[in-house]
């Protein structure tokens with residue numbers, strides 16, 4: 001198993017093809033000990049990027065990752081950490097659902113303190129904010145970078161038009177440009193990455209750090225005969241997500257993936273991750289796991305990616321069409 005490193009878009013930063021994130025798991029399912037074991041298993045496999053966000057477990061995810069990094073004692077230059085801002089941790093009019101300057105300049109200091117770091121590598125605008133001019137957000141991200149508190153900035157789930165607008169504002173004013181976007185990308189959710197953003201890769205040099213490659217675990221096949229105890233679909237507070245996971249039409253498609261995985265001598269999880277890695281516009285596929293064993297299984301997707309011939313890709317396409325009913 002060999003980890004490859006890809007440039008994050010047009011930037012010079014190299015990210016591992018598979019990376020590791022803490023959404024849902026850190027703070028809800030994992031305390032610091034097991035969280036650290038998952039990161040260690042990922043790092044051991046060559047992962048150099050660990051994804052986080054202010055809002056995950058309301059700051060607790062950053063605290064856990066910060067403590068884990070401290071205990072692991074890796075050289076700071078050997079790994080990349082991110083955070084993301086938008087929803088906020090407080091209820092004031094300038095503290096939630098915003099990308100205004102006042103919120104962003106305070107948010108970065110809060111994240112760095114919880115992570116026990118003096119800078120993050122990547123900072124994302126977690127969602128677009130229609131109430132703040134994009135120009136104000138671009139200036140704030142530029143100033144965060146100039147202050148040495150982050151190295152690169154990007155967006156998450158912004159429209160192609162919003163990303164292009166931010167990039168052009170930065171270009172005209174000689175500010176730090178958005179380098180990467182973080183969209184959902186998996187066999188059920190292809191439209192944005194494969195169609196909407198198509199022009200941005202060459203025109204702007206956009207890189208992608210993609211999320212939920214297993215559609216929250218659905219693509220592992222673990223929900224094919226009901227909801228297993230302890231799985232994400234059983235978690236309190238995530239009922240909205242469980243509804244999306246246990247859809248019979250989706251499960252019927254996952255069942256059709258099993259023979260392809262069998263032919264390639266891999267698990268459905270490995271096949272689904274390898275399919276994401278296969279897309280050259282994806283800089284890194286952010287994986288998630290509630291146990292170190294899952295990390296170990298998932299990292300072996302790197303061995304499966306070279307087996308995805310045009311014939312195999314065509315078989316997968318007949319099940320998970322690019323457009324139509326499979327899109328959420």
Ligand SMILES: NC(=O)c1ccc[n+]([C@@H]2O[C@H](COP(=O)([O-])OP(=O)(O)OC[C@H]3O[C@@H](n4cnc5c(N)ncnc54)[C@H](OP(=O)(O)O)[C@@H]3O)[C@@H](O)[C@H]2O)c1
Nearest residue numbers: 021022023051211212213214215216217231232288289290
């Ligand atoms: N920017 C955004 O808006 C955004 C949104 C969502 C996520 N993200 C990022 O993307 C990362 C990955 O997203 P995700 O956690 O949704 O990824 P995912 O790969 O779709 O789901 C991961 C979950 O699936 C289950 N799983 C993983 N591997 C498995 C295996 N081999 N066998 C059985 N079950 C397995 C585990 O849940 P259980 O064991 O609990 O069932 C695990 O926590 C997040 O941590 C976060 O960093 C970003």
